[in-house]
Amino acid sequence: MLSRTRSLALASGLALALSACGGSSDSDSASGPTVAVEDNNGTQQVPQEPSSVVATDNRTFETLADWDVELSAAAVSLMPETISYTKDKDLVDLGTHREPDLEAIVAAKPDLVINGQRFTQHEDKLKELAPDAAFLNLDPREGEPLDTELKRQTEVLGEVFGKQDEAKTLGEDLDAQVARVKQAYEPGDTVMAINTSGGELGYIAPTVGQTFGPVFDLFDLEPALEVEGASDDHQGDEVSVEAIAKADPDWILVLDRDAAVAADEEGYTPAKQLIEDSEALQDVTAVKEGQVVFAPADTYTNEGIQTYTEIFSAFADALEEQS
Incomplete structure (x- = not known):
């Protein structure tokens, strides 16, 4: 296993806190305790145990698959064959960013949508179609170090899905290779x-x-x-x-x-x-x-x-x- 002490700088880029949310919603899945996380648009209240997850950000697919996160809908047409979700015949396909089937998200009744990368352009429409869902956008931000942004994305997902240890390991693996390149x-x-x-x-x-x-x-x-x-x-x-x-x-x-x-x-x-x-x-x-x-x-x-x-x-x- 690749390892290296994770940079403390990452910690300052995350604001993660648990909160008990007593609010209710018309959605079957949008009630219950939440976790407060920071994404590109500020603080988001995300279901602590989301019941219907939709993912469209290519950068997250491998991590979510490795963590056995069940998806109800995703941009399957954008996934490489190396991602296990491509073999799930029951997974609703939202198409590609060029030929999307955005309306398919309605049947999924998501309480969490992980949107980004090529599908960022469709976020407003997706929010109209899934008004009760929490949305996360964790695209690497312009002007920020690439490695820090990749770890930020992974750690936020780790907090949402209870995979903090796995997220930490992924960050340490990345850090180790970054250090090797910088040294060599x-x-x-x-x-x-x-x-x-x-x-x-x-x-x-x-x-x-x-x-x-x-x-x-x-x-x-x-x-x-x-x-x-x-x-x-x-x-x-x-x-x-x-x-x-x-x-x-x-x-x-x-x-x-x-x-x-x-x-x-x-x-x-x-x-x-x-x-x-x-x-x-x-x-x-x-x-x-x-x-x-x-x-x-x-x-x-x-x-x-x-x-x-x-x-x-x-x-x-x-x-x-x-x-």
Whole structure:
């Protein structure tokens, strides 16, 4: 088991207190004792023992599944196959953020909705459809350290579901890998993050880019290339292999988007093969030295604390091997 003393800074980011709530509601499930927790929108009174839970935030799926939290409805269509909920035929599917079936939440009669990430845009509508439910949004907040935000999310969920010890362990596991990367990374080594989608390479910008953007800030990585006006586009920003070769990064971090959403489709080419087959990249330092780190295949539709722990572990392994 990975372990490390959890940073005390996390404690100041949480305000957790039990309260006895004697209020009543028209909902069958919205009465009883509550726990007061802090989310992105302030203090929320959440059922201490929720009877109907709905989840739409990709980052929470693996944690909830590992903790055996029963869901009545979820964004199943957004889940990678690695999540056990995808095998539950009775679980109501709310669809994807692009083609949602929001009305399906009504039959679930939730008293708790864990909303976020891609479904944040639908929160107002979901609240209209489930007016008696408590809502939690624990998306990592802009400008806050990624590791602290992942632990904040996990600890709040641990308080809600009585899994404080498990949440603490997940936080310690993450801390251990963060510490390894910080210890092994050589300041000045240049890093580039790329996304593969549809057989093309995309540029993932520091700070704002998908998955790896905030990793640059967390570890103070030196960007090999900075593109003016870079975005958080899910496929990355357009970049040529020639531009990558010219930047000559010491390290490349790779997100294989299609591995999560199109691996079974005809024509899918794994990210590793795309890089190996590109003649223009063969003289790039990261490629020549074997300093290319691939995120787990389900990362694009997961991005939970476990996923980042795996990414940082792989990065630390590679850094330590080259030191």
